[in-house]
Amino acid sequence: MTNIISFIQELIVNITIIAWIIFFLTWVIGWAIKGSPIPFLRVKRAGERMIEDAVWAAFWLAMGTTVFALIAYIANTFYQPLPEPPTI
Amino acid sequence: MDLLSIAFYLSVLTYYLGVLIYMLPIPIYGLKKWAPQLMVDGVFSAILVFSYSLIMWLIQYFSGILGSDWNRYNEWLLKEINIIIGVILLFKAIGIGLSSMGLGFLANSLLSPLISSLTYLLVFLLTVSTLVYALYLLSHTLVAVGLVLHSIPFRITRSSGAMLISIVIIFSIGAPLMPSFVDLISNNVVEQINENKYGVVYADIIVTDLVNNDISHSVVEFRGMDQNLLARYLADIAGYVDSSDIDKGIPSEKTYMSIDIVGYKYSFIITPEDLIEKKDNKLVLPIKLSNVISIKPLHYMIFMGFHGNISIVSITNSSGTIMVSSSTEYVLLLILPIWDSGEIVLDNSSIEPNNVVEYKWGDIDFKAYKYIISLGNHTISYEVRGNYYSKPVIDEVYYTRDTLGISIDKPVYFINIVSSLIYRVFIGPIVYVSILFTASTALAKLLGGSSSKIARIVVTGV
Numbered sequence: 001m002t003n004i005i006s007f008i009q010e011l012i013v014n015i016t017i018i019a020w021i022i023f024f025l026t027w028v029i030g031w032a033i034k035g036s037p038i039p040f041l042r043v044k045r046a047g048e049r050m051i052e053d054a055v056w057a058a059f060w061l062a063m064g065t066t067v068f069a070l071i072a073y074i075a076n077t078f079y080q081p082l083p084e085p086p087t088i
Numbered sequence: 089m090d091l092l093s094i095a096f097y098l099s100v101l102t103y104y105l106g107v108l109i110y111m112l113p114i115p116i117y118g119l120k121k122w123a124p125q126l127m128v129d130g131v132f133s134a135i136l137v138f139s140y141s142l143i144m145w146l147i148q149y150f151s152g153i154l155g156s157d158w159n160r161y162n163e164w165l166l167k168e169i170n171i172i173i174g175v176i177l178l179f180k181a182i183g184i185g186l187s188s189m190g191l192g193f194l195a196n197s198l199l200s201p202l203i204s205s206l207t208y209l210l211v212f213l214l215t216v217s218t219l220v221y222a223l224y225l226l227s228h229t230l231v232a233v234g235l236v237l238h239s240i241p242f243r244i245t246r247s248s249g250a251m252l253i254s255i256v257i258i259f260s261i262g263a264p265l266m267p268s269f270v271d272l273i274s275n276n277v278v279e280q281i282n283e284n285k286y287g288v289v290y291a292d293i294i295v296t297d298l299v300n301n302d303i304s305h306s307v308v309e310f311r312g313m314d315q316n317l318l319a320r321y322l323a324d325i326a327g328y329v330d331s332s333d334i335d336k337g338i339p340s341e342k343t344y345m346s347i348d349i350v351g352y353k354y355s356f357i358i359t360p361e362d363l364i365e366k367k368d369n370k371l372v373l374p375i376k377l378s379n380v381i382s383i384k385p386l387h388y389m390i391f392m393g394f395h396g397n398i399s400i401v402s403i404t405n406s407s408g409t410i411m412v413s414s415s416t417e418y419v420l421l422l423i424l425p426i427w428d429s430g431e432i433v434l435d436n437s438s439i440e441p442n443n444v445v446e447y448k449w450g451d452i453d454f455k456a457y458k459y460i461i462s463l464g465n466h467t468i469s470y471e472v473r474g475n476y477y478s479k480p481v482i483d484e485v486y487y488t489r490d491t492l493g494i495s496i497d498k499p500v501y502f503i504n505i506v507s508s509l510i511y512r513v514f515i516g517p518i519v520y521v522s523i524l525f526t527a528s529t530a531l532a533k534l535l536g537g538s539s540s541k542i543a544r545i546v547v548t549g550v
Contacts, residue, residue, distance in 0.1 A: 005090070008097040012104055019108045026113040050113055053120075057110035060127065064107065068100060068134055075138030 019061050026054040091232035095137045098239035103130030105241050126241065132536065133239040136253075143231055143253070147260045156264035158224070164267035165217050168513050172210050175505055178288055179203050182494070185290035185334050188370075191496075198499050202506045213513050216521070220263040223256060230256045238536060246536050254531035262524045270516035274508075286312060287340035288488060291364050291371035293321070293329035295347055297382040299400055302327025304385040305450070305480050307348040308375075310339050310487070318343060319487035322480065325385055332370060334496050335489040349380060350423050350480075351449040351456075352390055381408070386452070386480075387424050387472050394418040407471040414463050426453040428474025434459075435467055450480025 033047025060067075106126030109119060136143075179202060183195035223230065230252055237249030295303045304325045310318040318339055321329045331338050338360055346355040354377060364371050379391040379398075384405055391398070396414030403409075422430050426446060432439055441457035448454070461468075488494050494501060 005093050005097055008094065008101055012097065012101050015101070015104045015108055019104065019111055022108065022111045022113070026111050029113045046115055050115070054111050054113075057107050057123075060110070061104070061107045064100070064103060067103070067131060071131065071134045072138055075135060075142070078142070 016061065016064075019057070023054050023058045023061070026050050030054060091229070091236055092137055092140055095232070095235040095239045096134060098236065098241065099130045099133035099137060101130075102126050102133065102239060102241040106130060122242070125243075129241075129243065129246070129536075130239075133235070136238060136535070137235050140231065140235065143257065144228065147227065147257055150261045151264070154261060154265060156261060158264050161264040161267055164270075165213070168213060169210065172206055172213070172509060172513070174285065175509065176203055176206050176210075178492070178494075179206070179502065181288040181290065181337070181340070182334070182488070182496075185332065185337065186496070188290065188332070189334060191334070194496070194499075198502060202502055205506055206509065209510060209514055213517070216517055220259060220266075223259045224263065227256045227260050247532065250532040250535035251528065254535055255528045258524050258528040258531060262520075262527070266517060266520050269520045270512060273516055273519070274512040285341070286310075286318060286343055287361070288337045288492065289340035289360060289364065289371065290332040290334070290337045291360065291373050292332050293323070293338070293373045293375060295323055295327050295329070295375045295377065297376075297380045297388075298378050298398060299381065299403065300376070301382045303349060303377065303380060303382045303388070305350075307450075307480075307482050309346045309348065311344040311346070312339075313343070315344070317485060318491050320483065320485040322482040322484055325479075327382075331487075333486075336486045337488045338373070339487065345375075347375060347377065349377070349388055349390070350386060350452075350454055351447060352421070352423070381410070383408070383470070383472055384475070385477050386454075387428065387430070388421075389470060390421040390423065392419040392421060401467070406473070407469070409467065409469040411465070412461075412468055413465045414461070417463050418461055420459040420461050420468070422457040422459070422470065422472075423454055424457075424472055424474070425476035425478075426455050427476045428472060430457065430470065430472035432457070432459055433469040433471075434461065450482055452478055452480055 027050075030047045030050035034044055034051065036044070036047075038044070103126065106123050106129075109126065110123035112119065114120075179199045183199040183203075186192060186195040186199070234249045234252035234256065237245040237252060239249070240246070293308055295306045295308065297303050302323075304323060304327050306323045306327065307320065308323065308329050308331075309320045312318055319331070319336070321331050321336065323329045330336070340359075340361040342357060342359045344355060345358040345360075346353050348354075360373050364373050366372070379394055381389040381403075383389060391412075393416065394414055395416050395418075396412065399411045401409040401411060420432065422432060422441075424430050432441075439459060442460050443458040445456045445458065446453065447456070485491065
């Protein structure tokens with residue numbers, strides 16, 4: 001069990017690292033396409049969308065820990081003992 | 089809790105995979121659409137994982153509100169199993185009775201298939217109960233496994249996990265309510281065979297006296313432990329009760345038995361099954377009353393409150409001499425039809441009775457001479473004059489026909505018993521399990537997708 005957990009944890013760390021690398025890559029590619037001296041608006045818009053996606057994804061990547069901490073907090077807050085059920 | 093940790097980390101992994109796909113500089117819509125999906129799935133799975141305690145608590149809470157009680161469920165199960173086993177044993181005893189009467193074909197063609205169906209019914213009931221009970225006992229583990237399945241990325245086992253969680257929730261709450269549902273929809277046909285808690289055996293009864301002479305026309309009664317009359321038979325002139333007839337039979341389990349000899353009753357608790365002997369291919373229940381001397385039909389001598397030995401000196405069919413030694417004072421009764429007479433000679437001198445009682449029994453008038461004999465050794469001679477004989481009139485109650493209400497002339501009755509049992513412990517539970525199954529599917533849809541196949545296999549095993 002512990003092995004599986006550490007395996008998944010490693011996987012998460014690796015994915016996070018790869019994600020950051022890909023963020024920079026996408027960001028660079030996106031700017032490269034957007035700033036390229038070609039008169040095709042559609043291509044340029046695709047580059048812009050890439051930058052947008054990458055920035056949003058970077059935001060969610062950075063917020064990941066916060067998101068799960070928030071879930072844990074809310075779940076624990078909501079699990080309040082409810083009144084006893086009436087006996088029939 | 090390890091399973092929950094795995095489930096949590098899997099949901100985190102799902103989330104980050106979603107983010108990773110979001111970032112990919114590949115403008116393929118088919119791939120990109122997974123990104124928000126995976127992120128939302130990860131968050132939802134994490135919420136579910138953290139709600140594990142809440143889920144288990146909700147199961148308890150709703151069980152309490154709806155009045156789910158596993159003790160009541162177990163009692164119901166035990167009662168149904170007992171009824172089915174009772175009916176199987178009853179049919180088996182009737183089958184043996186039929187075979188011994190040369191009606192084996194009836195036992196083979198009618199009763200054997202019915203007994204088989206009842207056996208299948210028993211297997212079904214026990215399997216369903218084991219399954220339901222296992223779901224309840226393993227609910228913590230199964231919910232955790234369901235959460236792990238639910239959290240695996242790319243929705244590979246999401247619906248299976250949701251189904252597993254919802255099945256555990258719904259069955260843990262709903263299954264103990266099955267007895268109430270079955271009671272609600274079932275009829276009362278099965279109730280009339282409840283008397284069979286005393287079993288049945290087809291055996292004759294022989295009632296004999298001190299010297300193994302037959303006691304003619306004794307009335308043999310069987311009563312349940314709550315004193316309700318189960319059977320009443322009149323012995324023939326040879327002291328033989330022909331109770332192995334298929335309409336008759338006697339209880340096989342522990343019951344009260346009483347033997348009435350022209351108005352004087354002997355009662356004791358007996359388990360006929362343990363005392364039955366096999367004589368000439370017939371089952372016989374021998375009963376010996378060692379303080380009665382049968383002089384001739386309807387003429388008896390009875391020793392009451394007697395503690396000692398009786399030895400026979402000589403006996404003819406109307407007189408006799410016996411040696412009696414008793415450590416206590418006792419009452420000697422000489423009972424004759426009112427038209428006959430008799431006398432007792434104690435130690436070679438004729439004695440007068442202390443009391444004479446006249447009464448009616450079985451539509452015949454009797455008189456009983458009552459002698460009080462002191463303790464010690466005595467030689468008692470008796471003589472009766474007259475040969476009055478008439479068969480007593482007694483209302484007989486046949487055990488199989490009257491008490492159990494079974495008549496071999498109406499085979500449909502046997503089928504009725506089985507079909508009402510099938511209705512009660514097969515169709516009822518199947519309908520109820522289907523209701524729970526449908527509810528589980530609906531709940532699974534709420535939790536992120538349903539897999540009816542998983543539900544069917546978990547619930548029915550096929």
